[in-house]
Amino acid sequence: MKEGSNLRREKPVAVVAAVAPHSLASRLGLQPGDRIVKINGKRIPDLITYQMEEAQEHLVLEVEKENGEYWEYEVEKAESEGLGLSFTAAVFDGIKPCRNRCLFCFVDQMPPGLRPSLYIKDDDYRLSFLQGSYITLTNLSDADWQRIQELRLSPLYISVHATDPEIRVRLLGHRRAGEILAHLRQLAAWGCHFHAQAVLCPGINDGPILEKTIADLGAFWPHLQTLAIVPVGLTRHRTGLTPLRLFTREEARAVLKLVHRAQERFLSAYGSRLVFAADEFYLQAEQEFPPLEAYEDLLQLENGVGLWPLFKTEFQQTLTKLAGEGQRRGKAGHFTVITGTGAVGLWTELRRMLTEVFPRIELAILPVTNHFFGPEVTVTGLVTGGDIRRALAETPLKPGTSLLLPQVMLRRPENDFLDGMTVDELRARVPHPVKVLPVSGEVVVKTLLGLEDD
Numbered sequence: 001m002k003e004g005s006n007l008r009r010e011k012p013v014a015v016v017a018a019v020a021p022h023s024l025a026s027r028l029g030l031q032p033g034d035r036i037v038k039i040n041g042k043r044i045p046d047l048i049t050y051q052m053e054e055a056q057e058h059l060v061l062e063v064e065k066e067n068g069e070y071w072e073y074e075v076e077k078a079e080s081e082g083l084g085l086s087f088t089a090a091v092f093d094g095i096k097p098c099r100n101r102c103l104f105c106f107v108d109q110m111p112p113g114l115r116p117s118l119y120i121k122d123d124d125y126r127l128s129f130l131q132g133s134y135i136t137l138t139n140l141s142d143a144d145w146q147r148i149q150e151l152r153l154s155p156l157y158i159s160v161h162a163t164d165p166e167i168r169v170r171l172l173g174h175r176r177a178g179e180i181l182a183h184l185r186q187l188a189a190w191g192c193h194f195h196a197q198a199v200l201c202p203g204i205n206d207g208p209i210l211e212k213t214i215a216d217l218g219a220f221w222p223h224l225q226t227l228a229i230v231p232v233g234l235t236r237h238r239t240g241l242t243p244l245r246l247f248t249r250e251e252a253r254a255v256l257k258l259v260h261r262a263q264e265r266f267l268s269a270y271g272s273r274l275v276f277a278a279d280e281f282y283l284q285a286e287q288e289f290p291p292l293e294a295y296e297d298l299l300q301l302e303n304g305v306g307l308w309p310l311f312k313t314e315f316q317q318t319l320t321k322l323a324g325e326g327q328r329r330g331k332a333g334h335f336t337v338i339t340g341t342g343a344v345g346l347w348t349e350l351r352r353m354l355t356e357v358f359p360r361i362e363l364a365i366l367p368v369t370n371h372f373f374g375p376e377v378t379v380t381g382l383v384t385g386g387d388i389r390r391a392l393a394e395t396p397l398k399p400g401t402s403l404l405l406p407q408v409m410l411r412r413p414e415n416d417f418l419d420g421m422t423v424d425e426l427r428a429r430v431p432h433p434v435k436v437l438p439v440s441g442e443v444v445v446k447t448l449l450g451l452e453d454d
Contacts, residue, residue, distance in 0.1 A: 012045050012093035013037050013064065016085055023084020028073050030085065033066040045093040046126045048151070055079055090130045098123035099139040101173030103242045104201055109235040111372070115420060125156065132302060134159040134197055137183045138174045145186075154192040155225060158184070161198050162205040163216040171205060181216060188223040197228040197303060202247050206255055214262045214275055221266070227275040228300040229259055231284060236374030246376060252285035263294075272296060278304045280379065283342050304379075307439065308346055314441025315350055322449065323357045334401040335448060336364040336432075338388055338409075342378030343367075350441075354448065361448050364401070366391055372419055381408040385421025392430055403434045404447070410436065 013035040019025045036044060039053040040060050053059070059075040075083075098121035102108075107121050125144060128135045134157045140148075147153075162168045165178030187194060198213055200206045205213070210229070217227050231247050238244070247255070256277055263273035273296060282289050292313045295306035339347055347365045354363055368391045370377040372384040392403075405426075409417055416422040427434045437444055 012043060014044050014047075014050060014085075014092045015088045017088045018086045020084035020086075024075065024077060024081065025083045025085045028061075028075070030063065030073075030083075031066070035064040036061060036085075037064055037070075038062040046091040047087065047130055048126055048153075050087075050092075054083055059083075091124060091126050095120065095122045095127070096124040096139060096144075097121055098136070099174060100136055100177070103171055103173070103204075104199060104232045104234070104244060106233055106235075108241060109237045109373075111237050114418070118418070125153070128156045128158075129153045132157050132195075136172060136174075136177065137180065138172065138176045148187070148192065149190050152191055154194070156187070156192065156194045158194050158196050159199070160184075160196045160213065160217060160227075161200075162209055163213045164205075164209055167205055167209055171201070184217075184220055184223075188220055191223075193223050193225050194220075195226045195228070195299065196224060197230055197300075199230050199232055200247070200255065201232045201244055202251050206247075206251065210255065211258055211262075214258070218262070218266055218274060221270050221272070221274060224274065226299045228278060228303040228305050229255065229275065229281065230278040230303060230305075231255075231280050233377070233379075234374075235377055247281075247284050249284060249286055252281050253287065256281055256285050256287060276300055276305045279306070279308045280304060280342070283345075283378075308343075311439060311441045312346070312350065315445055316353060316441070318442040318445040319353055319357050322445065322451070333360075333448070333450070334362045334364070334398045335404055336366050336397055336401050337404040337406075338366050338368060338383070338391075339406065340378050340380035340383050341367040341369060341375075343380055354445075358449065362398075363448065364397070366395055380406055382418065383409050384419040385417035385426050386419050388417075388426065389421075389429060392432075397432060401432050403430065403432050404444070405434055405436045407436050407438050 016030060016032050016034045016036065018032055019030055036050070038044065039050070039062075040056065042049070042053060044050050044053065057077060057079050059077070061073040061075065063071045063073065065071060100123070105121070107119055110118055122133065123135050123139050124133070125135055125140060125148060127133045136159050160168075160180055161171050163181055168177045168180055169175065171177070184194070196217055198205065198210065200210060214227065217224050231252070232244060234244055234246060259275055259277045262275050266272060266274040273294065276295060279289070289309045292306070292309045295309060298306045298310060301307055301310070337347055344365055344367045351363045351365065354361060368383045368387050369375050370382060370384070371387050371390065373382055405423070410423065411418065423434065423436060435447060437447060
């Protein structure tokens with residue numbers, strides 16, 4: 001270990017967020033806030049490069065300490081042994097920004113005055129590989145394509161929306177958007193796998209355009225692993241933007257009919273349904289969800305595909321299990337679950353299941369109208385703290401009622417709502433205990449029964 005003088009600030013650098021106890025990094029004396037400048041003489045632009053270099057048996061770390069001092073560490077270790085560091089970001093040289101002007105971009109529909117991070121439009125292939133974020137492939141440089149090929153980065157998550165060149169150019173507002181099939185063929189030729197999504201706008205990329213998109217993408221199996229079909233999300237903040245509308249019930253049913261027909265075809269040909277509709281389509285169509293097994297490996301959960309069928313199954317199985325174990329002793333209690341308006345019917349069904357087995361537990365449902373984004377936004381994940389406060393002020397609750405708050409409403413790591421209110425601020429402003437619950441039917445049932453610590 002060598003100490004040097006103060007070093008000029010260099011970029012990119014990996015800023016340490018945490019050091020695992022008893023790890024190599026801990027024994028070296030590395031601390032949160034330290035900045036990894038180079039490893040073995042190489043700049044570290046992102047977590048991909050870091051992980052590749054960390055796997056070496058001999059490491060030379062060049063580190064800038066928080067006080068500006070420059071240190072150099074030499075490390076001998078087993079190839080499989082990590083340093084035990086985590087970082088404040090997954091890319092260290094800045095996120096590659098989106099170059100599109102999508103008709104339905106949600107960032108363009110955000111109200112003003114929120115924290116800056118909410119207005120970032122990323123389209124970074126590295127975050128696609130590392131974190132599963134969706135990219136369009138329109139902003140990749142030759143060097144980016146070369147790196148994807150050399151590292152065989154896989155799987156990637158790709159926003160296709162439409163394979164028809166003219167329609168995709170219209171949707172994305174980028175002249176290179178029409179090259180999507182050529183780009184996917186290149187990835188497949190390199191042996192890369194990918195997941196895809198199509199965000200549908202009624203009258204633009206549904207109907208025959210969607211049918212073509214599904215057929216074109218299905219031809220990429222097994223390189224294409226899944227395709228999610230997602231309805232467009234619109235807020236009231238669309239002044240000056242292209243007029244768009246939500247799906248009607250009949251239009252949503254037409255989409256589901258097309259998806260189910262394609263699933264049958266792919267299941268017969270490939271042994272996989274391959275294409276899956278987002279839960280929101282079933283809600284808009286007022287149709288029952290398919291059984292959980294129809295979602296196969298649930299690889300599109302983060303895209304809202306199969307979340308409710310999974311949650312319902314966990315909820316029902318946990319109820320059955322606990323009742324069978326003689327857990328009917330569940331304490332009497334009053335609970336109110338806070339939810340978006342679109343999920344009221346689903347929670348009503350779960351409450352009926354609960355009451356049949358544990359009649360002493362009262363579960364009320366508080367649907368929150370979304371004034372922040374507009375009442376047409378009905379999903380639970382976009383409910384804000386301010387709208388929850390408004391709904392609670394308008395709704396009398398029994399004394400001793402506990403509020404159940406779905407964790408999907410909160411942003412990480414800040415643990416606050418989209419309007420900036422924190423959970424602690426909400427707790428300070430309402431006269432009821434607030435419990436934040438993960439998206440887990442099992443955890444919800446155990447919380448209702450007072451068994452959450454079991």
